[in-house]
Amino acid sequence: MSQLIRLFILFSFIAWPSSIATAAFDASSAVSEFADKAIILMSYSDLSETERRDKFEQLVQKYFDLPVIGKFLLGKYWQTATQAEWDAYLKVFAKNIVYTYARQLDQYFGQRLVIYGIRKNGRFDIVSSRIVSPKNNEGVRLEWVVAKSNSTFKIIDVIIEGMSMSITQRQEYTSVIQANAGSIKALVDALSRQITE
Amino acid sequence: MLRLSIKKTFILFLLAGCASQEKFNNQFVSDPIEPVNRLVFSMNDVIDTVILRPTAYTYKSVIPAPIREVVYNFLDWLSSPIYIVNSALQGNFTALEHNTARFIANSPMFGLVDNATGLGLERWPEDFGQTLAVWGVYDGPYLVLPLLGPSNLRDASGLLADYFMDPTQHIIVCNDKQMRFQATRNVGEVIDFRARNYQKIKNIKETSIDYYARIRAIYKQHRNLLIKNNLSSVEIMY
Numbered sequence: 001m002s003q004l005i006r007l008f009i010l011f012s013f014i015a016w017p018s019s020i021a022t023a024a025f026d027a028s029s030a031v032s033e034f035a036d037k038a039i040i041l042m043s044y045s046d047l048s049e050t051e052r053r054d055k056f057e058q059l060v061q062k063y064f065d066l067p068v069i070g071k072f073l074l075g076k077y078w079q080t081a082t083q084a085e086w087d088a089y090l091k092v093f094a095k096n097i098v099y100t101y102a103r104q105l106d107q108y109f110g111q112r113l114v115i116y117g118i119r120k121n122g123r124f125d126i127v128s129s130r131i132v133s134p135k136n137n138e139g140v141r142l143e144w145v146v147a148k149s150n151s152t153f154k155i156i157d158v159i160i161e162g163m164s165m166s167i168t169q170r171q172e173y174t175s176v177i178q179a180n181a182g183s184i185k186a187l188v189d190a191l192s193r194q195i196t197e
Numbered sequence: 198m199l200r201l202s203i204k205k206t207f208i209l210f211l212l213a214g215c216a217s218q219e220k221f222n223n224q225f226v227s228d229p230i231e232p233v234n235r236l237v238f239s240m241n242d243v244i245d246t247v248i249l250r251p252t253a254y255t256y257k258s259v260i261p262a263p264i265r266e267v268v269y270n271f272l273d274w275l276s277s278p279i280y281i282v283n284s285a286l287q288g289n290f291t292a293l294e295h296n297t298a299r300f301i302a303n304s305p306m307f308g309l310v311d312n313a314t315g316l317g318l319e320r321w322p323e324d325f326g327q328t329l330a331v332w333g334v335y336d337g338p339y340l341v342l343p344l345l346g347p348s349n350l351r352d353a354s355g356l357l358a359d360y361f362m363d364p365t366q367h368i369i370v371c372n373d374k375q376m377r378f379q380a381t382r383n384v385g386e387v388i389d390f391r392a393r394n395y396q397k398i399k400n401i402k403e404t405s406i407d408y409y410a411r412i413r414a415i416y417k418q419h420r421n422l423l424i425k426n427n428l429s430s431v432e433i434m435y
Contacts, residue, residue, distance in 0.1 A: 100404040162422040168414040171225065175410035190406040 027125035027146035028118045030153040034063040035113040035129070038105055057098045065147065065154035066094050072156075073170045077177055077184055085184045092191045099195050100169075104160065108140070123147065124156075226339045226349075226417045234341040238409050241346055245391075253391035265392065267309050272386050273320060274300070274308020275365060282362045283323035287331040292426070295321050322423065325362070326355030330424045339413060347416035 117128040130139040145157035157166040180186030277300040284292035302313040337350030
């Protein structure tokens with residue numbers, strides 16, 4: 001029974017509408033909401049790995065602009081992709097992003113995110129933060145690139161200790177496509193293989 | 198045709214286009230000898246898997262964290278003269294003052310204890326590869342060096358200059374002792390680096406679909422960050 005109640009609380013927390021949670025919803029609210037929920041989710045030991053992954057996917061779908069990131073990572077190849085290739089790619093790419101981000105966040109289990117600044121860079125909002133360990137003052141520097149989309153703020157890149165996830169993955173995806181004579185299917189296969197391994 | 202909302206297209210355009218094409222192109226790596234690099238990378242990866250990773254794991258597991266910290270501090274202190282000379286060559290007087298003060302603050306304990314960071318003088322590594330970049334030298338083709346890993350023509354040349362800048366290379370007490378000291382130092386630096394980045398490397402490897410391409414992209418971004426003296430990556434990339 002207590003487990004059911006805890007699961008209900010967790011689900012309610014993840015599904016909590018952002019408009020209710022914060023009146024003045026902005027880029028830093030989007031980041032802090034996402035990070036808080038993700039860290040709680042990662043520390044919730046009663047969930048199986050699959051349940052945790054599913055809930056994390058819901059979070060990523062809600063707070064990240066996956067179609068925009070997906071197109072950016074494909075580079076010039078998204079323009080030549082057929083609708084079928086694009087659909088297949090977007091489906092497996094979302095799973096892969098969840099897998100990659102979940103692995104990154106897993107290592108920060110038990111730590112907290114401190115947001116210490118927000119600034120404009122062109123048309124993006126950049127939220128500066130640090131993941132702080134309770135054991136020491138050392139922390140990992142994280143910057144979140146946020147863009148406004150349909151009146152909501154969505155994350156489009158995470159920069160961990162100076163390394164952009166989007167730029168790194170874009171070069172990796174391009175490399176796979178180039179090595180396979182421009183085949184997007186080869187990329188989709190590689191992404192699928194990784195999440196099923 | 199792909200279905201695209203106007204706003205999505207606009208954001209994408211900002212991401213890939215307005216985000217200064219020059220800045221964006223700077224993140225791409227010229228890799229004309231990719232097949233050779235991939236071969237060397239694979240050999241390095243085998244060496245890492247068979248020798249380095251287990252050694253780093255044992256080092257992490259057996260040696261207590263405070264002692265590993267002392268080793269890290271000492272190795273960094275030994276490189277301080279290289280940081281100082283390169284700061285001067287770059288004409289970066291803030292870095293010169295910072296690295297000199299840091300060296301002096303840590304010298305009473307021969308660098309074993311990092312007093313300087315507590316005084317606000319955090320690590321600020323400078324090498325000749327960075328100096329060349331400040332002087333306007335392009336990075337040139339990407340190279341994977343045997344045992345040493347990712348580099349490029351500019352940074353590989355810089356390694357040679359840094360070797361001659363290092364005072365410990367010129368203090369000749371006895372050739373045999375000198376060689377053993379340098380060998381121990383180099384091995385220590387490699388194991389220390391691998392142990393400190395153990396989890397990161399594991400995550401990178403496990404989440405990559407092309408490990409070689411990911412390391413190449415990370416190396417480029419990391420070097421750009423060092424050259425720009427940790428100016429926020431956002432300003433470098435977007």
